[in-house]
Amino acid sequence: MEWARTIIDKETDRMIDGIAFHWYSGDHFEALRIAHELFPKKELIFTEGCVEYSRFDADQLYNAQMYAHDIIGNLNGGMTGFLDWNLLLDEKGGPNHVQNYCDAPIMADITKDQLEVKLSYDYIGHFSRYIKKGAKRVAFTKYTSELEMTAFKNPDGEIVLVLLNPADHTMPVNIRINGKIIEFEVHKNAIATALL
Numbered sequence: 001m002e003w004a005r006t007i008i009d010k011e012t013d014r015m016i017d018g019i020a021f022h023w024y025s026g027d028h029f030e031a032l033r034i035a036h037e038l039f040p041k042k043e044l045i046f047t048e049g050c051v052e053y054s055r056f057d058a059d060q061l062y063n064a065q066m067y068a069h070d071i072i073g074n075l076n077g078g079m080t081g082f083l084d085w086n087l088l089l090d091e092k093g094g095p096n097h098v099q100n101y102c103d104a105p106i107m108a109d110i111t112k113d114q115l116e117v118k119l120s121y122d123y124i125g126h127f128s129r130y131i132k133k134g135a136k137r138v139a140f141t142k143y144t145s146e147l148e149m150t151a152f153k154n155p156d157g158e159i160v161l162v163l164l165n166p167a168d169h170t171m172p173v174n175i176r177i178n179g180k181i182i183e184f185e186v187h188k189n190a191i192a193t194a195l196l
Contacts, residue, residue: 018044029076032074032077051063051104053101072149138152
């Protein structure tokens with residue numbers, strides 16, 4: 001039977017390029033990490049998540065932090081790509097064939113011909129603007145679970161740290177790299193990007 005499994009594994013390896021996943025069942029960053037360890041050459045792409053009005057309120061800070069928390073956890077688990085399910089919706093949170101209206105990083109008021117850019121758009125930008133294609137995740141440690149972070153080395157050698165502080169108090173950060181210490185603070189309820 002072992003020979004049959006080897007043949008199936010080889011066929012699967014040729015047929016499947018990646019794994020898509022969503023965020024609707026909660027944080028499963030460990031499961032993503034396991035998938036990455038089992039299939040290190042496969043793409044792990046987040047393909048759907050949205051802030052449904054039926055489940056969440058319209059608090060822009062909470063929604064933005066929800067995006068950042070999920071992206072950080074997924075990146076640390078091995079995610080290789082992120083696609084927002086609803087980057088742009090109309091002023092009601094649609095169109096939607098089942099009237100399950102949602103918030104989005106950009107809302108279009110089609111009656112006024114105006115766009116509203118939400119805080120979640122800026123939070124997503126901390127990842128999409130600074131972590132470049134081909135970047136490799138680098139190891140880090142942190143002193144508290146209150147501060148969430150991820151770290152990458154871009155192909156040009158630049159180190160990118162994205163830090164989320166969802167706490168109601170400022171968090172000190174000390175980065176030790178190549179024998180040097182860099183100190184700064186991440187303000188309460190804030191996201192920050194450090195480029196080294």
